Amino acid sequence: MKNDEVIIRVGGAAGDGVQSAGLILARVFSRSGMHVNTYNYYQSIIRGGQSWYQIRASHREVRSQGDGLDVLIALNKDALERHTNPKINEGGASPLPKEGVAIMDSSMTGYKEFDVDYTPVPLGEIALKYSKNTLLKNTVAIGAAMGSLQMNFDILADVIRDQFGKKGDIAEQNVKAAKEGYDYYSQKYKKIKKDLKVSNEKRYLIAGGEAAGLGAATGGLKMYFGYPMTPASSILHFLAEHSTQYGVFVKITEDEISAINMAIGANYAGVRAMTGSSGGGFSLMTEALGMAGMVEVPLVVYEAQRAGPSTGLPTKTEQGDLMQVIGASQGDYPKVILAPRNIEELFHLTREALNIAERYQMPVILMVDLYLAEHYETISKPDLEFKIDHGKRAQDNQKDYRRYAYSEDGISARAIPGQPGLMHNEDSDEHNEFGDVVSDAETDPTLRTLSMEKRMKKMETYAKEIPPTPTYRADDAEYMVVQWGSTQGAVEEAIDILREKGLKVGGLEIFHIHPLNRDIEKKLSGRKKIIVVENNFSGQLNRLLKSEFSIKTELITKYDGESFYPEALSKEIEKKIGGN
Amino acid sequence: MVTIADYKGKVKPDWCPGCGNFAQLSAISMVLANMGIEPKDAVIASGIGCSSNMPEFINTYGFHGLHGRLIPVASAIKWANPKLTVIGYGGDGDGFFEGTQHFYHAAKRNIDITYIVSDNQVFGLTTGQASPTAAMGMKTKSTPNGNIEKPLNPLDFALAAGATFVARAFSGDAKHLQEMIKLGIQHKGFSFIDVFSPCVTYNKNNSYDYFRSRVYKLENNDKSDLLGAYKLAQELGDKIPIGVLYQKDEKTYEDYDPIIANTSLVEREPVKITEEHLAEFL
Numbered sequence: 022m023k024n025d026e027v028i029i030r031v032g033g034a035a036g037d038g039v040q041s042a043g044l045i046l047a048r049v050f051s052r053s054g055m056h057v058n059t060y061n062y063y064q065s066i067i068r069g070g071q072s073w074y075q076i077r078a079s080h081r082e083v084r085s086q087g088d089g090l091d092v093l094i095a096l097n098k099d100a101l102e103r104h105t106n107p108k109i110n111e112g113g114a115s116p117l118p119k120e121g122v123a124i125m126d127s128s129m130t131g132y133k134e135f136d137v138d139y140t141p142v143p144l145g146e147i148a149l150k151y152s153k154n155t156l157l158k159n160t161v162a163i164g165a166a167m168g169s170l171q172m173n174f175d176i177l178a179d180v181i182r183d184q185f186g187k188k189g190d191i192a193e194q195n196v197k198a199a200k201e202g203y204d205y206y207s208q209k210y211k212k213i214k215k216d217l218k219v220s221n222e223k224r225y226l227i228a229g230g231e232a233a234g235l236g237a238a239t240g241g242l243k244m245y246f247g248y249p250m251t252p253a254s255s256i257l258h259f260l261a262e263h264s265t266q267y268g269v270f271v272k273i274t275e276d277e278i279s280a281i282n283m284a285i286g287a288n289y290a291g292v293r294a295m296t297g298s299s300g301g302g303f304s305l306m307t308e309a310l311g312m313a314g315m316v317e318v319p320l321v322v323y324e325a326q327r328a329g330p331s332t333g334l335p336t337k338t339e340q341g342d343l344m345q346v347i348g349a350s351q352g353d354y355p356k357v358i359l360a361p362r363n364i365e366e367l368f369h370l371t372r373e374a375l376n377i378a379e380r381y382q383m384p385v386i387l388m389v390d391l392y393l394a395e396h397y398e399t400i401s402k403p404d405l406e407f408k409i410d411h412g413k414r415a416q417d418n419q420k421d422y423r424r425y426a427y428s429e430d431g432i433s434a435r436a437i438p439g440q441p442g443l444m445h446n447e448d449s450d451e452h453n454e455f456g457d458v459v460s461d462a463e464t465d466p467t468l469r470t471l472s473m474e475k476r477m478k479k480m481e482t483y484a485k486e487i488p489p490t491p492t493y494r495a496d497d498a499e500y501m502v503v504q505w506g507s508t509q510g511a512v513e514e515a516i517d518i519l520r521e522k523g524l525k526v527g528g529l530e531i532f533h534i535h536p537l538n539r540d541i542e543k544k545l546s547g548r549k550k551i552i553v554v555e556n557n558f559s560g561q562l563n564r565l566l567k568s569e570f571s572i573k574t575e576l577i578t579k580y581d582g583e584s585f586y587p588e589a590l591s592k593e594i595e596k597k598i599g600g601n
Numbered sequence: 602m603v604t605i606a607d608y609k610g611k612v613k614p615d616w617c618p619g620c621g622n623f624a625q626l627s628a629i630s631m632v633l634a635n636m637g638i639e640p641k642d643a644v645i646a647s648g649i650g651c652s653s654n655m656p657e658f659i660n661t662y663g664f665h666g667l668h669g670r671l672i673p674v675a676s677a678i679k680w681a682n683p684k685l686t687v688i689g690y691g692g693d694g695d696g697f698f699e700g701t702q703h704f705y706h707a708a709k710r711n712i713d714i715t716y717i718v719s720d721n722q723v724f725g726l727t728t729g730q731a732s733p734t735a736a737m738g739m740k741t742k743s744t745p746n747g748n749i750e751k752p753l754n755p756l757d758f759a760l761a762a763g764a765t766f767v768a769r770a771f772s773g774d775a776k777h778l779q780e781m782i783k784l785g786i787q788h789k790g791f792s793f794i795d796v797f798s799p800c801v802t803y804n805k806n807n808s809y810d811y812f813r814s815r816v817y818k819l820e821n822n823d824k825s826d827l828l829g830a831y832k833l834a835q836e837l838g839d840k841i842p843i844g845v846l847y848q849k850d851e852k853t854y855e856d857y858d859p860i861i862a863n864t865s866l867v868e869r870e871p872v873k874i875t876e877e878h879l880a881e882f883l
Contacts, residue, residue, distance in 0.1 A: 053882070225882045235878075241871040244681065268872035270680065270860040275706040279673040282666065286646070286677030289664055290685070291867040312667055403882075405874050437867065438662035438678065438685055442639045446656045446663035448648075458657055458665075462615040591614070 024080035024216050036068040042159045043074030047226055048180045050078035050401050054220030058085035059397040060286045062111060063472030064443045065335040080218035088588040091213050092169055094123040094162045098132050105135040112583025121123035126402045140210045147201045151194040160195045164202025173518055174203050176379060202285055207348030224389045224399040229389060230255025232368040233323060237295060238267040240372025241409040244287045246280040251335045252391035253297045253325040264472040275393035277302035281309040288319045291437035293375055297323030300342045307349040310384050314354025316447040319378035326390040328582045337582030340390035342507055346386055347535055355479040358535035360388040362509035364488050365400040372407055380412040381432060381479050392584045393507035418442030423454040431478030469546055480536060487538045494520060498527025499549045500598050505531040505562050512554055514587035524598060541572040552577060552597045603635045605623035610658040621772030621798025622652050622719055628779045630659055643686045646675040651726045652719035655690050655731035660704040669699025672707045675714045682867040683855060686786060689716040695723045697733040697753050708791050715785045715792040721800035723809050739806060756834035757791040760847060766792035768848040771816050773809045777843060784845060790853050819844030822863035
């Protein structure tokens with residue numbers, strides 16, 4: 022366990038307030054100037070089950086949920102036994118080690134004991150002092166956990182007050198309960214010895230879905246259409262909640278087909294609009310996605326993957342939709358697929374996607390996954406300056422206007438309904454430069470060829486502006502680990518572990534999924550081994566890379582519904598390196 | 602001064618000679634012109650099918666989208682820019698098969714668009730299969746032994762969904778058809794007009810003569826009487842009413858939503874996100 026970081030885990034049943042407790046703790050650290058990374062383990066259930074929320078914090082960057090555990094808050098017996106058992110089976114999470122502490126209610130008895138430090142606190146009893154029910158016991162436990170680390174209580178008190186802001190009395194009850202928990206622990210038990218540096222500089226703490234919504238709003242988004250589906254609901258909820266503040270119209274539609282067609286209608290009318298769903302809803306959207314490519318209407322789709330196939334694991338993460346998204350919709354049409362690697366990048370790429378979509382008049386799909394969409398991270402202060410690029414627009418009454426005029430770059434000037442003298446038809450049927458159909462009476466193989474090439478030329482133009490593929494500690498790397506999307510943090514930390522062991526391992530990070538930057542082949546050439554790491558069963562990126570480049574790869578996958586953990590991943594990479 | 606000539610499209614309609622869609626094309630053009638709406642301010646969103654090819658043949662902004670999906674497109678266009686006159690135009694196959702739930706929800710939301718269905722009881726462009734409004738017993742390519750499915754009744758469906766303007770017209774009565782389209786466009790809220798539109802190629806049963814001998818014009822019916830309208834919608838035998846069955850003044854979806862009420866999003870600048878907006882993340 023690292024001395025310069027701390028990991029706290031809150032375990033309980035759905036409905037116990039596990040997540041809100043976790044968020045209060047996360048906020049205490051971010052307000053103490055620390056970097057935070059959270060992890061949410063839960064089930065598709067409203068009450069009961071077994072869920073937990075983990076907070077990892079340090080004064081240095083923490084890029085994943087990390088390994089190890091320092092403080093466990095067990096809100097029930099099941100949670101206590103699960104997380105203290107060395108044979109823990111929670112998708113890679115570490116059990117509480119000998120030197121860790123387990124905070125639980127003093128009334129808890131009859132649990133299976135393991136070799137850890139049990140630190141019972143009369144959570145319920147203290148809670149009842151300040152409230153008629155035991156709801157406050159989580160707050161007492163939070164206080165105790167902060168006591169175990171000797172964090173500044175004033176910061177915790179502020180966070181609690183903000184949390185219960187409008188309910189003044191309740192806020193003060195909670196603060197008092199937390200203080201008693203803090204003091205109880207401080208007086209009775211050993212403190213966790215950590216070298217944690219705090220500062221007065223608060224950090225921004227934000228979830229993936231929120232960062233996407235905020236990024237979109239700073240990118241000129243005015244309309245969002247969606248249908249509830251975890252984990253795409255977080256952006257929907259966030260935008261709905263901020264609808265008035267951000268001036269974004271948000272609509273729940275009758276289905277995902279309607280959502281995407283509405284987003285297309287709005288963009289056609291000249292208003293920046295987005296839609297989003299998870300894999301299931303996205304599959305319903307695919308026909309319209311191709312239409313956006315055909316009629317050349319800008320469109321951004323937020324695709325939040327969860328573990329499939331079918332309904333799959335609604336509350337679990339996976340990167341299993343890559344092939345679906347790449348292959349979505351019939352025929353060839355221009356499109357861009359982006360897979361942000363972390364929350365800060367998600368913020369930036371969401372608004373960048375809006376610009377790309379409008380500049381190129383084509384669909385852009387933002388691929389995230391449940392982990393990225395729902396966990397919280399500290400990010401640097403969001404840059405609010407952003408230049409909205411509407412791309413080529415036709416002038417009112419422009420002579421001889423051709424909506425789909427052939428051009429060097431494949432992009433033609435858009436006219437928006439209401440503009441005088443530019444009336445035309447946008448057609449999902451194949452059409453000529455004017456938008457007139459060439460699929461029926463006017464069937465014309467030459468025009469069809471030209472129109473197809475006109476649209477696809479946009480991909481050639483776009484290829485010139487694909488950003489270089491980022492690498493990590495790759496200069497002298499003999500072994501390259503290739504990752505995409507949200508696995509960045511775990512992979513980089515696994516690489517760090519291997520580097521400490523003296524192994525020359527580096528990383529290649531693909532956030533630009535389609536089209537792939539041709540620099541990938543060069544950056545991977547001359548290495549002893551290329552190991553692709555993916556959160557899915559078949560290694561979908563690996564298949565894609567092998568079809569695009571002449572490379573030999575090895576594959577590490579994980580498809581248990583949870584993210585990679587750096588330590589375990591480093592061992593798997595080491596095995597791949599060792600074996601010939 | 603807007604004239605019907607302003608609405609003349611440069612592509613000649615390729616419908617079969619005698620197709621009921623011709624009457625609707627000229628009726629829509631004439632009504633828009635007579636109402637003084639400039640072509641730049643009119644949008645026709647269509648689905649897929651013979652009738653849905655209309656946007657090509659009329660000089661407005663047109664969006665010829667996917668089968669059954671014209672209503673979401675039309676709805677969002679209206680929400681994005683309320684200054685536009687938005688007409689959804691498609692067939693019975695398009696609207697009452699794949700488009701059914703969009704139709705229902707748009708009616709329920711009372712979005713201020715006009716939805717005109719060219720109802721010919723058959724799939725034309727796919728060369729003659731039974732549509733959702735095909736009569737029992739009708740022989741088509743998909744029902745060689747006769748249709749064994751009850752036809753959908755678009756009018757009582759619209760009434761049940763809460764449409765605030767429900768009318769029927771007939772392509773064989775151009776003047777009345779124009780009147781219905783005009784009233785539909787003038788109505789603030791979701792207007793639905795089902796137009797009997799004979800398919801001269803694939804439906805020999807529901808011909809001009811068939812409808813001409815049956816339709817009668819509604820006069821002095823109480824348009825605010827929902828149950829009365831339901832009753833009229835059931836008249837599909839020897840006597841079939843055409844005209845406005847039901848009309849009600851009701852707030853639209855746009856009126857209720859604070860972001861788009863009295864606002865044209867296409868003209869409004871995006872809200873500038875400031876430091877204050879970021880405070881909640883600290």
